[in-house]
Amino acid sequence: MISIIFSILALINSIYLTSLKLLQKNVCLVGSSCQNVINSDYGMLFGLPLSVYGILFFSVITYISFQRFYNKQESLGFELILLSLGSIFSLYLMIIQFFIIKSFCIFCSVSAGITLILWILCFLEYKRHNLSFSLQTLSPSRYILIGSGILFFILISLITYAKVITTNYDISFLTKHAAVSTIKNFSITELNNLAGVEYTKTRIQQQSILEQSFINYIARYDANLLGISLDQYYRAFVQNDLDVTNKAVRKTIIQTKSDPRLFEQYLSSVRDIDQSQFRNRYQQLQNTVLTRYDATFLLDKNFKTLLKNNNGSPQTGPSNAPLKIVIFSDFLCSHCARFHAELEYLINQHPNLFHVTYRNFPLRGQISDVLAKISICSAKQNQFQAFADAIYANQKEVTIDTINTYLPPDLNNNQLLECVQNRATSQVLFNDVSEVKRLNIQSTPAVFLNGYIANINIIKAELTKITGIPVQPAHNHHHGHGDHNH
Secondary structure (H helix, E strand, O other): OHHHHHHHHHHHHHHHHHHHHHHOOOOOOOOOOHHHHHOOHHHEEOOEEHHHHHHHHHHHHHHHHHHHHHOOOOOHHHHHHHHHHHHHHHHHHHHHHHHHHOOOOHHHHHHHHHHHHHHHHHHHHHHHOOOOOOHHHHOOOHHHHHHHHHHHHHHHHHHHHHHHHHHHOOOOOOOOEEEOOOOOOEEHHHHHHHHHHHHHHHHHHHHHHHHHHHHHHHHHHHHHHHOOOHHHHHHHHHHEOOOOOOHHHHHHHHHOOOOHHHHHHHHHOOOEOOHHHHHHHHHHHHHHHHHHOOOOOOOOOOOOOOOOOOOOOOEEOOOOOOEEEEEEEOOOOHHHHHHHHHHHHHHHHOHHHEEEEEEEOOOOOHHHHHHHHHHHHHHHOOOHHHHHHHHHHOHHHOOOOOHHHHOOOOOOHHHHHHHHOOHHHHHHHHHHHHHHHHHOOOOOOEEEEOOEEEOHHHHHHHHHHHHOOOOOOOOOOOOOOOOOOO
16 A cells, blocks of 8 residues: 555656646746756656656556555566666666756655655565565566556557657757757756856846835835825935824825925925935835835845855854854955954954854965965964954065064964965865855955845844944944955
8 A cells, every 4th residue: 555655656746747847847846956957968868858757657656556455466576677677767867866967856856765665665565475586476467467558558659649749740848958068058047056146146136126116116106196206205205304104294295286396395394304314214214105005025035145165164253143154255355354344343342143254265376375274274273363353454565475474473383384284274275265166256255144145234234133223333443454356
């Protein structure tokens, strides 16, 4: 009975995979890499999706299991041969999936897993009956042979008919490549991964434009009800002390009857808002308008980036801190120095709220590599911050010959030298550079906050959400450094 259930599940799984191929859906029910696998060059056999052959295979296995359980037609040897061949082919497909396509399809893996389970169940049943391996025990019974043959004939006929139809009407199963070359063909997902964080930035910008357009549409609708333009609407409720939900205020604006002179006259009688409050009021107004019209932006805004291989990277702060930051930087980058100073200021104010991982993106050749290795080794002596502060504060003067001048006095130089020359340190740097290439990071500093692309302003905004206190601008906390653009 268990074999029947598993074989039916595998059959349903194959039908679903076939529907994914035919309908070219962009995502699986679980996971996001099914299309990479089923649309690869290995996803077709003799012009048909592999899942079609899965339907054929599991239909036959379901029939054999059914006959064995309900009609006592034993053909364990024949069933074991089929499942052995299926398991070997499934193993081959798993190797292709993980090591050649380098992707993961949950349903393809489920198909392989169920095939293996069915083989194990069949093998255990075979041993339970103390059957030997002979021509007689491996041959199917008459009913199994006839029934399987009929089922096989019907399915093959349907597949052949489908092939004839696709030939006559010039229909084919496309691999849905986004780009092709003699080196490699790329799906859309593969190109997206190749573009890395640059593509993610573009998606964020695009989504921001769509969301702002949606908000402006709602605000423009509300402005039309008041008889004013969108610009006048924002002026009234952002730059002046007016509440968009106040009925008396709305009635007074309507009474200006779109007359610019009367509208300006009314605004002149209202207290102005300090310019430093404009941004907060603008955001509050948008939230209020969205609430007023029960409006919600539904498109996915989850652009989280999976960061890998950070073992050995310098880290500071409690591991359970709510603000987890990962920075890819170069010690000779002026923007990195500025960011380091501003972040250090925030960390000093709230040390328990930050966990920071410092990773390297060496841009200036040998000297950047050396500085990166020293930073990794300095962290092992709890001197990373002191080293980073010294280098960032003296970027213009730092050269290969002067690096030792800026080493923290508490560093043990013998341990430092041994660490810098250690292969493990080189591996940490190699992992950082590999991650930079994988993510297609193009500039420094590249900052991620809780997995999302960020900058100092986003970090300040998240800090304010946690503390409830706006971040006060720091004065004279920047290190002195030259200007370098990346």
